[in-house]
Amino acid sequence: MYSFNNDYSEGAHPRILQALVESNLQQEIGYGQDSFTNKAVEVLKEKMKSDEVDVHLLVGGTQTNLIAISAFLRPHEAAIAASTGHIFVHETGAIEATGHKVLTVDTENGKLTPDLLQKVLDEHTDEHMVKPRLVYISNSTEIGTIYSKQELELLSAFCQKNNLIFYMDGARLGSALCAKDNDLDLSDFPELLDAFYIGGTKNGALMGEALVIKNDSLKEDFRYHIKQKGAMLAKGRVLGIQFYELFKDNLFFELAEHANKMADRLNIALAEKGYQFLTQSSTNQVFPIFSNEMIAELQKNYQFNIWGKVDNDHFAIRLVTSWATNEEEVEAFIKELK
Amino acid sequence: MYSFNNDYSEGAHPRILQALVESNLQQEIGYGQDSFTNKAVEVLKEKMKSDEVDVHLLVGGTQTNLIAISAFLRPHEAAIAASTGHIFVHETGAIEATGHKVLTVDTENGKLTPDLLQKVLDEHTDEHMVKPRLVYISNSTEIGTIYSKQELELLSAFCQKNNLIFYMDGARLGSALCAKDNDLDLSDFPELLDAFYIGGTKNGALMGEALVIKNDSLKEDFRYHIKQKGAMLAKGRVLGIQFYELFKDNLFFELAEHANKMADRLNIALAEKGYQFLTQSSTNQVFPIFSNEMIAELQKNYQFNIWGKVDNDHFAIRLVTSWATNEEEVEAFIKELK
Amino acid sequence: MYSFNNDYSEGAHPRILQALVESNLQQEIGYGQDSFTNKAVEVLKEKMKSDEVDVHLLVGGTQTNLIAISAFLRPHEAAIAASTGHIFVHETGAIEATGHKVLTVDTENGKLTPDLLQKVLDEHTDEHMVKPRLVYISNSTEIGTIYSKQELELLSAFCQKNNLIFYMDGARLGSALCAKDNDLDLSDFPELLDAFYIGGTKNGALMGEALVIKNDSLKEDFRYHIKQKGAMLAKGRVLGIQFYELFKDNLFFELAEHANKMADRLNIALAEKGYQFLTQSSTNQVFPIFSNEMIAELQKNYQFNIWGKVDNDHFAIRLVTSWATNEEEVEAFIKELK
Amino acid sequence: MYSFNNDYSEGAHPRILQALVESNLQQEIGYGQDSFTNKAVEVLKEKMKSDEVDVHLLVGGTQTNLIAISAFLRPHEAAIAASTGHIFVHETGAIEATGHKVLTVDTENGKLTPDLLQKVLDEHTDEHMVKPRLVYISNSTEIGTIYSKQELELLSAFCQKNNLIFYMDGARLGSALCAKDNDLDLSDFPELLDAFYIGGTKNGALMGEALVIKNDSLKEDFRYHIKQKGAMLAKGRVLGIQFYELFKDNLFFELAEHANKMADRLNIALAEKGYQFLTQSSTNQVFPIFSNEMIAELQKNYQFNIWGKVDNDHFAIRLVTSWATNEEEVEAFIKELK
Known part of the structure; x- marks a missing residue:
């Protein structure tokens, strides 16, 4: 049984474990103020070519989203997301639990546009409604699509013009x-x-x-929020060591390239064999549409997510690849396709 | 420079890193439903000799406290803690951020008693005040003391009689x-x-x-709270592997014994040399009282926490030992004492 | 200028003011435990033919909704409402501010049905999503429609079967x-x-x-929630006196009948003159569709709410009648219609 | 039976009821934007000799405190209050329910001082603790004392220097x-x-x-917070009419003077008869210390609050006078004192 269920089925890249082992007995200050975290932040700033950002290393995506959004917003302010957005659907109301509404718009491909945002602004005009204040996007999106530079520039200009905080969930940014x-x-x-x-x-x-914060007005006291939400690791070094290892050279990108290469192989093979896709993804999530029988057959040897019903006889499934995806398993999977 | 600053200055015990390395490429289900977590829960139940508990593996102490307490309480209910309690002092208002007041009582040694609790109950009599509902203790306490079995039995009986939830922070339970x-x-x-x-x-x-939940009425839907507070690790295996390694034999206890042995060595040497202590601790935190000059001298070679002022010329400091504390460094520190 | 803007443009029915004046210097206990509130609760129980309900007198609708819903739900639980529901649209995120998501479904006429609820339940299946727990309906709805007894019976049975709390906003129940x-x-x-x-x-x-609470499991400690949310009036008598006056005979119903009669007069006249309606309302809100020119003309002498765009040349407006609506003004308005 | 239990045992001053009756059928815009509220705000600004303040009319004290404090603070920030402060003791955790800790200091007379505040600041030094940000005082205090101009000036300067928001609860400001x-x-x-x-x-x-807001940085979007917390009255006129009546001439002060005069009469008579007081109050709350027998005797004809135990044989009680307190009842009470 091989799993294409997600991109977190295995542990860490061996170089990361090696770095943990090598640094293990070095004494360090706690709570993210250790030398490894400092080095990680430095290499990240270099890669971003910016000295003007604050960088905070956190543990998980939902945690990062809820801390950032609750720190950035005042009580009456709301986030805007695509209705497929992770914060709206799959975080058990984490944002609402901090007191903030998530407003949504339906999209074609998981991506927000200035027009869609304008519609939300037009509908929220006075104090009987929440005040839309933060725009949440994911890149890549929950359905595998990506934003182009021009798309982000247009959104960025729109946000600036309308005093909206522009925030990106980069769980799959690599x-x-x-x-x-x-x-x-x-x-x-x-x-x-x-x-x-x-x-x-x-x-x-x-x-x-x-987490990278560029806007100066959002930086103040941010570590208080990390601590208050239970996200300040005593051994913050564990995050510092990992991010330093990922970014001190190009490991982060090499790993993402492997994941994409495996997804690409699946995309091409599936297309060649005539399968349709739910969305056009160029990232590490692939959404082919299969017949029910086909799915039952594949499930004998493979794990994957049943994404959604297409018609009575067909479902879209989700195949996810990662840095650890085995190329031979991908080829074996392709061979099983009729 | 050697640090007695805390018990999280180093990484993990080498056996834990080894276990992470060995299991690294095994594919597992995410979010704490992997085989390692299952095994960890099983060995923990064996050590606790109880099949009737739910066990959830979480990342940190503040996180665990805030998820448990906010899941257990209704909005008008409050926790009672010693005024030295971690949730009251050192969690940046994490409990209040979930909507709950923390009521406190001053104690002599960081420990709650039925009499102290009764006083809080007597003062909270109607709906103009919060309703005390959960009793928070730490064992060992924030100042190194421990509860005896009899003390816990008395508190347990008091809680049962008064419909109070009895909760223990075991950050230093080992x-x-x-x-x-x-x-x-x-x-x-x-x-x-x-x-x-x-x-x-x-x-x-x-x-x-x-986190161990025994009371059936507190178990329902607990995983929702973990997710909502951003504490559900995608690679939950990382926690499962570690706890299985700690508890599959007696590693957990061996590590605590080493920490205590090192603290004991400090306690005995300090007492022999005539130093006073802020609190009588039999655990891995030692609180000797030093003159200001002595502290300045020691700080040249050692890191430790300045705990509190005793008089104009003296401060209590905190020395913390751990599984990783080097015996030779302890002896060297002792030699520096006049 | 006459206003059909809403049903709260005037003060109170004169009998209510008279009751306030007559009781004014009688000393009473505060916080809703006065003799007037007791009498009001008694007559309400008689009208409801139920001794098994708790009744709490509160100040406003948003306040009542937020206290009830936050008291009834645990942190991970959510309310389900029509997408036109007042708690979703017009309460500035009051429910989310207490930590709870409001899930919505689109409806044809502002009313929920078991089928619509089933769809929400089907989509919320595990701990990565909130748990739907409370069903919020309004009667009359925000667009003037009402529930039949059979419709409520079906919803009630559905809620019971699925362990959902069934809650009704009766801002316009009269x-x-x-x-x-x-x-x-x-x-x-x-x-x-x-x-x-x-x-x-x-x-x-x-x-x-x-607020009327029938379900025993929702009654406990409710006054704590009222106080905590700032809704416990020192002079609770002010609410008791008013509700006693409204329900000691049939004043409450007589006032609603007048409002409906005025709305009915508008409905009939508008239909006779060939106007279309956005929704079929038999209550005190009327939603005719007018041309832009017509609206501009009417606005010279009347205030009313522009409800929504129908096409480039037409908008739906909202006319609201009340216990205080002047019949002559209604007739004058009708005469202005072409 | 006559009640000295509190200053909200009766309804309203007759002029206020008269004003409600006279304006009753005048149509007004809802939600505090009516002409009466506008007039009330204008006369209040005149009395305060300030055009630079925003004024919002709210329903009750707990409600006002929780809306103001939650609107003013970011999530990690805390209020500082005297340990006798209403927000700490008697609001059922209303402030904590909005996510904010209330830090307290013990005081001699219910009043904060710069020294007491400095102590709190000194104890809160990093992100592991909440950040003290708002100073809450009551004037008169919960135990009847008042602040002098110099005391407020010193506190004001301290707050300004330390970037603290200075907020006063004026429930008994008159x-x-x-x-x-x-x-x-x-x-x-x-x-x-x-x-x-x-x-x-x-x-x-x-x-x-x-509620009066002077600091410009606290004014923005304040009406959103009022609505979100359920405090925006549909018939906001009811508040506007009352405050206009109280402040269009000197009614507000005349009423307070009567209350104080009645309290003064009690103070003098009690002192003459040799009774001790728990606190020296020059306002409308009087705290004499009586023997248990004396209290039992007085309770036959009078209602009042038992404030606290002084010794086994004596308790302090609280007598509250108001605009409505009957002078003859005061004299009759005094006659009953031995």
Whole structure:
């Protein structure tokens, strides 16, 4: 049984474990103020070509989203997300639990646009409704699509004009940046966004997300929020060591490239065999549409997510690849396709 | 420079890292439903001699406290803690951030008693005040003391009689259970408490706390709360592997014994040299009182926490030992004492 | 300029003011434990033919909704509402501010059905999503429609079967119960619902809503929640006096009948003159569709709410009548219609 | 049986009821944007000699405190109060329910001082603790004492220097301003404070507190918070009419003077008869110490609050006078004293 269920089925890239082992007995200060975290932050700033950002290493995606959003917003302010957005659907009301509504718009491909945002603003006009204040996007999105540089520029300009905080969930940012059709670079994000995070968990780390805050007005006292939400690791070194290892050279990108290459192999083979897709993804999530019989057959040897019903006889499934995906298993899977 | 600053200055016990390395490429289900977590829960139940508990592996202490307390209480209910309690002082208002007041009582030694609790109940009599509902203790306490079995039995009976949820913060439970004057066993806690946690972070793990829920009425839907508060690790295996390694034999206790032995060595040497202590601790935190000059001298070669002012010329400091404390460094420190 | 803007443009029915004046210097206990509140609760129980309900007099609708829902739900639980529901749209995120998500479904006429609820349950299956737990309906709805007894019975059975709390916002319950096509009685609600409120503000009181709790498991400690949310009036007598006056005879229903009669007059006249309606309302809100020119003309002498765009040349407006609506003004308005 | 239990045992001053009756059928816009509220705000600004304040009319004291404090603070920030402070003791955790800790200091007379505040600041030094940000005082205090102008000036300077928001609960501000030893004027408060409220409920209104915000940075979007917390009255006119009546001439002060005069009569008579007092109050709350037998005797004809135990044979009681207190009843009470 091989799993294409997600990109967190295995542990960490061996180099990361090796780094943990090598540094293990070195004494360090706690709570993210250790020398490894400092080094990780430095290399991240270099990759982003920006000295003006604050970087905080956190443990997981939901945690990062809820801390950032609750720290950034006042009580009456709301986030806007695609109705497929992770914060709206799959975080057990984490944002609402901090007191904030998540407003949503339906999208074609998981991506927000200025027009969609304008509609939300038009509907929220007075104090009987929440005040839309933060725009939440995911890149890559929950359905595998990515934003182009122009799309982000338009959103960024719209946010600036309308006093909206522009925030990006980068749980799968590695895969987005290594997609064939990507034209963005890590250094673009501090230019375009108020805050975003770079996902480690789904790209080779044991756990860890690097939250980047560019907007000065959002930086003050941020460590208080981390602590209050239970996210300040006593052994913060564990995150520092991992992010330093991922970014001291190009490991982070190499791992994402492997994941995308495996997804690409699946995409091409599936298309050649005539299968349809739910969404056009150039990242590490592939959404082919299969007949019920086909799914039952594949489930004998493979784990994957049943994504959604297409018609009575067909479902879309989700195949996820990662830094650890075995190329031979991908080929074996393809052979099983009729 | 050697640090007695805390019990989380190093990484993890080498056996734990080894276990992470060996299991690394095994594919597992995410979110704490992997085979390692299952095995860890099983060995923990064996050590507690109880099949009637739910066990959840979480990342850190503040996180565990805030999830448990907010899941257990209704909005108008409050926790009672010693005024030295971690949830009152050192969690940046994490409990209040979930909507609940923390009521406090001053104690002599960091420990609650039925009499102290009764006083709080007597003062909270109607709906213009919060309703005290949960009793929070730490064992060992924030100042190194431990509860005896009889003390816990009295508190447990008081809580049961007064419909109070009895909860224990076990961030340093290992050290408490290995103290010379301890008469409690892991299997006692499910008998005496509604819920408690067994701390991994401060006893050899990279991170991790095992929350144990005994009271059936507190178990329902608990995983929703974990997810909502951003504490559900995608690679939950990381916690499962660590707790299995700590408890599959007696590693957890061996590590605490080493920490206590090192603290004991400090206690005896300090007493022999005539130093006074702020509190009588039999666990891995030692609180000697030093003159200002002595502190300045020691700070040249050692890191430790300045705990509190005793008089104009003296401060209490805190020395913390751990599984990783180097015996030679302890002896060297002792030699520096006049 | 005459206003059909809402049903709270005037003060209170004169009998209510008279009752306030007459009782003014009588000394009473505070916080809703006065003799007037007791009498009000008694007459309400008589009208509901139920001794098994708790009744709490509160100040406003948003306040009542947020206290009830936050008291009834655990942190991970969510309310389900129509997407036109007041708690979703017009309460500035009051429910989310207490930590709870509001899930919505689109409806044809502002009313929920078991099928619509089943769809929400089907989509919320595990701990990565909130747990739907409370069903929020309004009667009359935000767009003037009402529930039949059979519709409520079906919803009630569905809720019971699926362990859902069934809650009704009765801000305009008086108008609903006096509608021509209504077949419900005050005494039906404790049979069908877990909790609901009877609106005073929009039916002749200065302010005030009577929250009724039938489900025993929701009653405990409720006054704590009222106090905590700032809703416990020092001079609770002010609410008691008003509700006693409204319900000691049939004043409450007489006032609603007048409001409905005025709305009915508008409905008939508008239909006779060939106007279309956005929704078919038999209560005190009327939603005719007018041309832009017509609206501009009417606005010279009348205030009303522009409800929504129908096409480039037409908008739906909302005309609201009340206990205080002047019949001559209604006739004058009708005469202005082409 | 006559009640000295509190200052909200009766309804409203007759002029207020008269004003409600006279304006009753005038149509007005809802939600505090009516002409009466506008007039009330104007006369309040005149009395405060300030055009730079925002004034919001709210319903009750707990409600006002929780809305103001939750709107003013970010999630990690805390209020500082005397341990006798209403927000700490008697609001059922209302502030904590909005996510904020209330830090307390013990005081001699219910009043904060710069020294006491400095101690709190000294103890809160990093992100492991909440950040003290708002200073909460009551004037008059919960035990009847008042602040002098110099005391407020010192606190104000301290707050400004330490970036603390200075907030005053004025539930009994009328009585404070009419005390014999008072040297403050309504126009002083906008100079000295960031925000405060002027209490109507305890000084002749049916209900109502006027929140005044001077600090520009606290003004933005405040009406959103009022709505979100369920405090925006549909018939906001009810508050506007009352505050206009209280402040269009000197009614507010005349009512407080009567209350103080009655309290003064009690103070003098009690002192003459040799009774001790728990606190020296020059406002409308008097705290004599009586023997148990004396209390039992008085309770036959009078209601009052048993405040606290002094010794086994004596308790302090609280006698509260108001605008409505009957002078003959005061004299009759005095005659009953031995």
